[in-house]
Amino acid sequence: MPGSSIIEVKGLNMWYGNFQALRNISLTIPRHQVTAVIGPSGCGKSTFLRCFNRMNDLIPGARVAGQVLFDGQDIYAPGVDPTEIRSRVGMVFQKPNPFPKSIFDNVAFGLRINGYQGNLAEAVESSLRRAALWDEVKDLLHKSALALSGGQQQRLCIARAIAIEPAVILMDEPCSALDPVATLKIEDLMRSLAEDYTIIIVTHNMQQAARVSDTTAFMTMEEDRAGIVVEYGPTSELFANPKDKRTEDYITGRFG
Amino acid sequence: MKRHLAEAGDAALPPGPRAMRGGWQHLESKLVHWLLFGCALLSIATTLGIVVSLLSQALGFFREVSIWEFLTGTRWAPILVPQSFGVLPLVAGTLLVTVIAAAVAMPVGIATAIFLSEYAPDRVRRIIKPSLEILAGIPTVVYGYFALTLISPLLQKVFPDMLIFNALSAGLVMGLMIIPMVSSISEDAMLAVPRSLREGAYALGATRLEVALRVTVPAALSGIIAAFILALSRAIGETMLVTIAAGATPKMTFNPLESIQTMTAFIVQLSLGETPHGSLEYNTIFAVGLLLFLMTLVMNLLGHWVVRRWQERY
Ligand SMILES: Nc1ncnc2c1ncn2[C@@H]1O[C@H](COP(=O)(O)OP(=O)(O)OP(=O)(O)O)[C@@H](O)[C@H]1O
Numbered sequence: 001m002p003g004s005s006i007i008e009v010k011g012l013n014m015w016y017g018n019f020q021a022l023r024n025i026s027l028t029i030p031r032h033q034v035t036a037v038i039g040p041s042g043c044g045k046s047t048f049l050r051c052f053n054r055m056n057d058l059i060p061g062a063r064v065a066g067q068v069l070f071d072g073q074d075i076y077a078p079g080v081d082p083t084e085i086r087s088r089v090g091m092v093f094q095k096p097n098p099f100p101k102s103i104f105d106n107v108a109f110g111l112r113i114n115g116y117q118g119n120l121a122e123a124v125e126s127s128l129r130r131a132a133l134w135d136e137v138k139d140l141l142h143k144s145a146l147a148l149s150g151g152q153q154q155r156l157c158i159a160r161a162i163a164i165e166p167a168v169i170l171m172d173e174p175c176s177a178l179d180p181v182a183t184l185k186i187e188d189l190m191r192s193l194a195e196d197y198t199i200i201i202v203t204h205n206m207q208q209a210a211r212v213s214d215t216t217a218f219m220t221m222e223e224d225r226a227g228i229v230v231e232y233g234p235t236s237e238l239f240a241n242p243k244d245k246r247t248e249d250y251i252t253g254r255f256g
Numbered sequence: 257m258k259r260h261l262a263e264a265g266d267a268a269l270p271p272g273p274r275a276m277r278g279g280w281q282h283l284e285s286k287l288v289h290w291l292l293f294g295c296a297l298l299s300i301a302t303t304l305g306i307v308v309s310l311l312s313q314a315l316g317f318f319r320e321v322s323i324w325e326f327l328t329g330t331r332w333a334p335i336l337v338p339q340s341f342g343v344l345p346l347v348a349g350t351l352l353v354t355v356i357a358a359a360v361a362m363p364v365g366i367a368t369a370i371f372l373s374e375y376a377p378d379r380v381r382r383i384i385k386p387s388l389e390i391l392a393g394i395p396t397v398v399y400g401y402f403a404l405t406l407i408s409p410l411l412q413k414v415f416p417d418m419l420i421f422n423a424l425s426a427g428l429v430m431g432l433m434i435i436p437m438v439s440s441i442s443e444d445a446m447l448a449v450p451r452s453l454r455e456g457a458y459a460l461g462a463t464r465l466e467v468a469l470r471v472t473v474p475a476a477l478s479g480i481i482a483a484f485i486l487a488l489s490r491a492i493g494e495t496m497l498v499t500i501a502a503g504a505t506p507k508m509t510f511n512p513l514e515s516i517q518t519m520t521a522f523i524v525q526l527s528l529g530e531t532p533h534g535s536l537e538y539n540t541i542f543a544v545g546l547l548l549f550l551m552t553l554v555m556n557l558l559g560h561w562v563v564r565r566w567q568e569r570y
């Protein structure tokens with residue numbers, strides 16, 4: 001049901017120890033679309049993204065208040081198992097981080113730990129196909145993933161994430177370590193993946209946000225107050241006529 | 257890069273003082289160079305000296321006893337009549353104790369390392385690490401009496417027929433003794449595994465244990481194997497503990513409840529006895545010592561090979 005929302009963030013605040021990194025964020029993420037989060041360095045984009053799969057739980061001293069409703073269920077409610085959330089909300093990181101294992105084992109990793117019962121080889125192939133990597137690696141499946149180029153490694157990480165069929169894929173500046181050609185490939189991939197998945201991407205690159213996303217959130221920080229979402233709406237509108245002065249300054253390059 | 261900067265800095269100095277410093281600096285760097293080289297040479301020379309002296313004295317032994325007899329004989333009685341020079345009972349004793357020690361130290365050592373690197377909050381790690389280091393610093397003679405006076409009597413409650421000197425208690429205590437070595441080297445290897453790999457696994461829904469066993473341990477495997485090899489070499493060469501607790505009865509057995517003798521314990525026993533220097537009996541020390549040296553050498557080579565074969569690079 002495209003058009004509906006998949007995640008609803010309600011009054012989200014987040015702290016690293018005493019430092020407040022997110023301030024009272026409320027917004028809804030549309031299903032089967034690409035949502036971009038943009039903003040200056042240090043404003044809390046990665047922190048925000050990592051709230052969607054409870055990755056911040058791994059940081060000692062990190063604390064969250066508020067709600068993140070995933071299909072109506074609060075993922076921060078007591079008793080919710082974060083590993084369960086992470087198997088439904090996948091993540092791709094800034095620097096490609098394939099495991100030092102074979103290409104096959106990388107893609108099969110999530111399937112194995114989640115007790116996948118079906119045909120492993122078929123699942124690996126279909127994930128690699130959907131990540132537009134199959135043709136390049138089909139003869140190298142049992143070679144080390146580290147022998148691939150950076151762009152291929154990043155697509156492998158995408159294949160690894162989609163292998164376990166998450167509903168949402170989080171991407172934290174997935175192209176920042178890649179050249180323009182590899183970047184375009186990943187952007188194309190994102191567009192096609194949005195048919196089956198909901199994608200939330202953090203990017204420094206405003207052209208990229210404009211190219212790939214349907215909806216954009218602009219975050220910023222003021223003095224030592226980080227983690228403010230200034231404006232949130234359809235990408236075309238936000239870029240064409242920003243409502244807030246701070247958004248306008250940022251997208252016209254007068255800030256950050 | 258650094259060097260480049262230093263040169264650039266030097267070039268910026270006014271010419272006068274630099275020219276004056278030049279001669280002395282040159283001499284100083286030469287001096288330091290040779291001093292450091294001398295220190296490096298010292299250890300190489302020591303190793304060579306040991307090999308040469310072992311070899312030459314062992315040769316005296318092998319002129320009278322064939323290598324074949326030495327390596328395949330199953331009775332070791334160099335100072336009894338009839339004499340017999342089959343080293344296998346000593347090798348068996350050494351391996352028996354080492355295997356028992358490994359069976360204790362490997363699982364416990366790895367589990368400790370996993371706990372320290374993946375589970376323990378900083379506070380807990382700050383208590384456990386120094387305790388392990390203290391454990392590693394206890395003199396081996398203390399471990400020997402610990403085995404003899406505490407562990408053996410305890411074990412005798414379970415195995416009433418067991419002698420007070422036995423391979424089992426020596427092996428168990430040796431295992432305890434080498435745990436810090438296994439755990440601290442393994443932990444260093446695990447801590448060196450990049451955080452990004454762990455995060456990648458967590459992001460796929462892995463639990464802490466799955467991350468440890470499927471990502472961290474495989475990625476740190478070469479370091480963990482190195483830890484094992486070092487610890488096992490240490491166990492094979494360990495002397496005081498087995499001399500005190502394992503017995504002085506060379507015996508061709510793999511029964512841990514029996515009293516045995518290891519290669520090292522034999523060397524101690526014979527060197528303390530009244531066997532005249534230069535005699536055939538005395539030279540057995542060097543034959544056994546040479547074999548011991550070769551065993552640890554092979555272990556280390558094997559270790560290097562395994563490390564290269566299994567290494568996961570990141
Ligand atoms: N583990 C942490 N502990 C303490 N403070 C942190 C931690 N991670 C991030 N912060 C702080 O939180 C704020 C937001 O950081 P975050 O990484 O989310 O920013 P970002 O918008 O992703 O920046 P960039 O564009 O540079 O990646 C920063 O001020 C940062 O210093």
Ligand SMILES: [Mg+2]
Pocket residue numbers: 045046047172
């Ligand atoms: Mg970031």
